[in-house]
Amino acid sequence: MKNSIITLAMSLSIVACTTTAKQSADVVADSFDFASKQLNYAFTAIDSAKANLTPEQIEKGVFTPRSFTKDGGLSLIASRDWCSGFFPGELWYMYEYTGDEAWRKKAEEFTAPVEKEKTNGGTHDMGFKVYCSFGNGYRLTKNPAYRDIILEAASTLTTRYNDKIGAIRSWDHHKDVWQYPVIIDNMMNLELLYAAFKESGDSTYYNIATNHALTTLKNHFRDDFSSYHVVDYDTVTATPRIKQTHQGYNDESAWSRGQSWGLYGYTMCYRETGLPEFLEQAKAIANYIGEHPNMPEDMVPYWDYNAPNIPDEPRDASAAAVAACGLYELSTYDKENGAKYKEWADKMVESLSSNYRATLNGDHGFLLLHSTGSGHGAGFEMDYPLVYADYYFLEALLKKAKLEKEGTAIL
Numbered sequence: 100m101k102n103s104i105i106t107l108a109m110s111l112s113i114v115a116c117t118t119t120a121k122q123s124a125d126v127v128a129d130s131f132d133f134a135s136k137q138l139n140y141a142f143t144a145i146d147s148a149k150a151n152l153t154p155e156q157i158e159k160g161v162f163t164p165r166s167f168t169k170d171g172g173l174s175l176i177a178s179r180d181w182c183s184g185f186f187p188g189e190l191w192y193m194y195e196y197t198g199d200e201a202w203r204k205k206a207e208e209f210t211a212p213v214e215k216e217k218t219n220g221g222t223h224d225m226g227f228k229v230y231c232s233f234g235n236g237y238r239l240t241k242n243p244a245y246r247d248i249i250l251e252a253a254s255t256l257t258t259r260y261n262d263k264i265g266a267i268r269s270w271d272h273h274k275d276v277w278q279y280p281v282i283i284d285n286m287m288n289l290e291l292l293y294a295a296f297k298e299s300g301d302s303t304y305y306n307i308a309t310n311h312a313l314t315t316l317k318n319h320f321r322d323d324f325s326s327y328h329v330v331d332y333d334t335v336t337a338t339p340r341i342k343q344t345h346q347g348y349n350d351e352s353a354w355s356r357g358q359s360w361g362l363y364g365y366t367m368c369y370r371e372t373g374l375p376e377f378l379e380q381a382k383a384i385a386n387y388i389g390e391h392p393n394m395p396e397d398m399v400p401y402w403d404y405n406a407p408n409i410p411d412e413p414r415d416a417s418a419a420a421v422a423a424c425g426l427y428e429l430s431t432y433d434k435e436n437g438a439k440y441k442e443w444a445d446k447m448v449e450s451l452s453s454n455y456r457a458t459l460n461g462d463h464g465f466l467l468l469h470s471t472g473s474g475h476g477a478g479f480e481m482d483y484p485l486v487y488a489d490y491y492f493l494e495a496l497l498k499k500a501k502l503e504k505e506g507t508a509i510l
Contacts, residue, residue, distance in 0.1 A: 127500045130452045131196050134466055134493060137457065138193060141464020142205070148173040148463075162212050163187070164463065166472070166483045173463040178213050181224035184231035185490040187213060189466075191235035192493040195510070196500075203240070210236055217252040223269045225256040226288030231490065234294060238510070246298055253295030253304055256288065260307045264337045265314040267307070269329075278340065279332040283319055283357045286312065286364025293371040305372075312368045316380055318342075319361070324383040325353040325404070326361045346473035352405035356471075358388050359421035366425045369432060370509065381429050382436065388422055389443045397450040398443060402471035402481070413481050416455045417470040417488035423447040423495035428508040441502070448495050457484060467492055 145164060152161065152175075161175040163186040168174045176183055190206035193199075210232040216222075217229060226234075229252040237245035259268045261279065269282040292308035295301070318339050319326050327350070331341040347354025362384040369377035388394065393404050399419040406412040426444035430437035457465045465484035472480030498508040 126449055126452050127496050130448075130492075130496050131193070133456065133459065134189075134193065134489075135197070136459060137464055137466055138189065140460045144173050144463040145175065148175050160212065163209055163486075164465070165486050166465075166480055167463065178216050178228070179219065179222075181222065181227050182486050183213055183216070184228040184233075185486040188231035188235050188490050189486075189493055191232070191239060192490075192497060195235075195239055195497060196493075206236060214248055217248050218255055220255050220258045221271060223256065223259055223267055223285050223288055225252045226291040227487075228252075230288075230291040230294065234291065249291065250295050250299055253291050256291060257303065257307055260311070261332075261334075261337075264332045264334070265310045266332070267311050276341075277329070277331040278334045280329050281311075281315065281319075281332065282329050282345070283315070283326045283364075284360050286315060286360055286368070289364065290367050290371075293367075309368070309372055309374070312365070312377065316365070316376065320380075324380075324387045326357050326384075328354050328357050344475060346475050348403040348406050348474060352403050353387075353391075354403050355400040355415050355418040356402075356421065358384060358404070359418045359425065362388060362429070363421050363425035366429045366432070370428065378432055381425065382433055385426060385429055385436075385440055385443075389426075389439070397454065398446040399450050399455065399469075402474045406474065413471050413474065414455075414469045415471040416451055416467045417485050417491065419447040419451060420467070420488050420491035420495055423451075424491055424498055427495065427498040427502050431502065431506070431508055444495065444499070448492075448499060451492055465489060 141164065156175070159177040161177045163176060163183055165174045165176045165180060165182045187206055187209040190202055190209055194202035194206055213228055213232045216225070229249065233245045233248045236242060237249060256267065261268065264279060266281045267285055268279055269285050270277070270280050289308040289311060292304040296304035318330050327342040328344040328347050329342070330339050332338065333340045343350040344352065344354055347357065362381060365377045365381040365384065368374070369381060391404050393409055394400055395410070399414050399416055401409050401412040402415040423444040426440040430440040430444070433440065451467055455467045455469050457468050462468065462484060466489040468484050469482055470485040470488040471482060472485060474481055494510070497510055501510065502508040
């Protein structure tokens, strides 16, 4: 009888493991199958929107989707917009998953207009724009022209670095309010600099990226490891003079996507440097997110963890997608807590795939609904589809698949 019980238990265990593995594989395959159909529909939606462009939009060179317009149309943007690299990046991810040359051609088509940004020194968003597009393209094709663009873009980004402050300036606007604003989002642009270091051997890129991460670690985080959105530095003393938000609920709240930027950013910085303080920071941010009392059961956060009307607040699917990317990779660096991080990431991905998916052949071709650009003040893009949510959703799926197959989440 005892042997029968043991045999039954083992059988049930095998069935459970097999079922879990199948479900895990299914969410990746099913999501990419949906993405393939939906992105093909997106091309039609983009062409329709282009047919109705105003002369001003044509002059600006709009070419790639960002979100909905206020009247429900498709919002197209030019390369100068910080989101211009995400749709090309999605197409590179489709090529990576499928190996289909048709996706490569489309990726090349939508990547090309971003090239002019390589010399745009008026923005810190060089990583979002150039690395998500040309960076993925170079990783997958080794096109030497893409390498040159990455290096020039990285060189341009370094012009925004202040050695005394030890950080890259984020914004040039609101000069009547800020002297030298640095936002947590800027952690995401450091990957471009690390890539440039590896390609060129020039340690300037490595040092600037690492110094920026160290300065941000020192000044952006509260005792509970939540992050301020904006830290403004005094250009004379190089010390913080203002800590506040520009997109979160209030200055002392935890804007959810900002927490995800930090998690992803410090996980990436640990990968590139091996510095233990970056790993510890990533772990602390991960636990803040995953164990937050206001985190919903489906692990897709409200737009701000301290928004006043929870549970009647909009969600931010983009915050979940970015966090899932960070958690999958972090799970490979922290063996003690790796299973927990992966479980959280799996829940986020499964929830996004099951309950946040756009309508097939609808919603202008976006993949996910229910993201929030900003809820601060009057807010904007609240409960909208956002192109960066789609980009990081596909990245999370690729990281999940690679982790379960190869034991690494590095693409």
